[in-house]
Amino acid sequence: MILIKNAKINTISNGIIDDGYILIDNGKIKEVGEKINLLYNSEIDVIDCNGKLVTPGLIEAHCHLGLYGDTSSLENNDYNESSEVITPEVSAIDSINPFSSSIEEARKSGVTTVAAGPGSANVIGGQFVAFKTYGKRIDNMIIKAPVAMKAALGENPKRSHGGKGRSPLTRMGSAALMREALFKAKEYLSKKELAGDDISKKPAFNMKHEALIPVLKGEIPMKIHAHRADDIFTAIRIAKEFNLSITLDHCTDGALIAEEIKEEGLNAIVGPSFTHKTKLELANKSFETAKILSEAGIKIAITTDSPVVPIEYLQLMAILAVKEGLSKEEALRSITLNAAEILNINNRVGSIEVGKDADIVIWSGDIFDALSKVKYTIINGEVVYKS
Structure with a gap:
């Protein structure tokens, strides 16, 4: 004791x-x-x-901790399975290295729980997991797996795949691929349910469709990387079409459309704001976004998106949001209870x-x-x- x-x-x-x-x-x-x-x-x-x-x-609601090593070599890069554009079947649990120094840095800086998973190269990237930042074996560190399904709209899938001469080349291409994957998984689920215990009527096993069933059933949210306002609205549109639970991750343009996000009843994971505006869709990036969304009545979490910003600066990200007007109470909630509630692990942390x-x-x-x-x-x- x-x-x-x-x-x-x-x-x-x-x-x-x-x-x-x-x-x-x-x-x-x-x-x-x-x-x-x-x-x-x-x-x-x-x-x-x-x-x-x-x-x-402290709780980091969106990062790639343990999937990306201390150097940028191929050996240490395990957070994008970019060989395909739709990869819901992959899980972060199979890439996380508990001995990564970044996990040690997390606990030294007071970060005790993280949601970590695939990056944003793919339209559907795979399964996020929530885990504690101490242990030798990831299986024993897990709080919830999967905790969400990663998806991405905007520039990243276009660059990662369109740049190689395959779809998506456009935003409408990304949306179409996301819909196609969800439609196929929905049809697969319907056939499974209709077949009941009759094995002869069950559809042929499909690992991608199986991985999307918890999303379609609303058991886990789709964690959608979306910076620009139009990408955010596309995420909302698709969520409504398939009756999905989603979180808006990054939500860079959120301040421009705060009323609409509030009306939709969605949560936002904001950031990382401590970086240069390295691409066009980050034009409106600001630490003030957290304040504007919070004051609109939207539940927010603040993210480092580690390794984009080192995980040990999560506390500093909250401080800089306070500097731009976010209340101290909401800033602390954004890296503790709000983050836990958004991840649906608040029964434990x-x-x-x-x-x-x-x-x-x-x-x-x-x-x-x-x-x-x-x-x-x-x-x-x-x-x-x-x-």
Whole structure:
């Protein structure tokens, strides 16, 4: 057991406790309260915070952590299966290297959970997974697999495949390919359901169609890379056609169409904003986007899109969004509970509540002070980093 005492605890879900304690047992949060109202013995490891800030572990809602190594060599690049344009059958779990130094950097910077998966080269790229940033074997680090199905609209599929002389050459080509894959999977699912237990009537096994069944059933969202406003609207159009749950990832032009996104009831994963405008569809990239979307009533998460921005700067991305007007409360939620809710893993992570996983960070100072450092990172009730 671990007792964290004399802490300023930002629970996220139930306000701030100025002088509180957290009791951890068997990897879970057993108690949270003001001061210490229990007796404890020498078998309990005590961490005296001396008034320091305690938050839930930070959550990165969209990245490629562990799929892309420390160098850009082919050997370390496992996040785009770009041999085909439609690859829903591939899963990030088969590419993630738990010994990647970027995963160590994540936990050292207080990032305890990430959603990681394929890049945006393909119109449908494969399965994202949510995992903890500590462990030797990815199977034991997983929170949810799959957590989403990656898809992409806009410039990336055009460049990755159109540049090689194959479809899609245009945005309408990308949309058509996405629809075709979903139509075929829908037909496949219908035949399976009609066949029931009659094996002779079942369609021939198709791994691509099988991978899309959880998307069609609404069990996981389609995580759609979309920067430009027209790409965002295409994503919404296709989602309505197939009754899909989606998230808008990047959402660079979101500030231009915030009212429409709110009306559609969608969530947005915003960023990475700490980069140059390296392509035309990033023309409106701004840290102010998070503020505008949040004030419109849209649930947002902030992303580094690591390795685009190193994962250890997730805290800094939130700070820069605050600099551009996002409230501190929403900024912290965007990298904790909002991210967990968007990923549908908030039953386990995202806030400091009894029964949730003991993923906790103790800071040297205010999390919105860029000079503040992580003193302790705790994952599943185990101290995995101590400065």
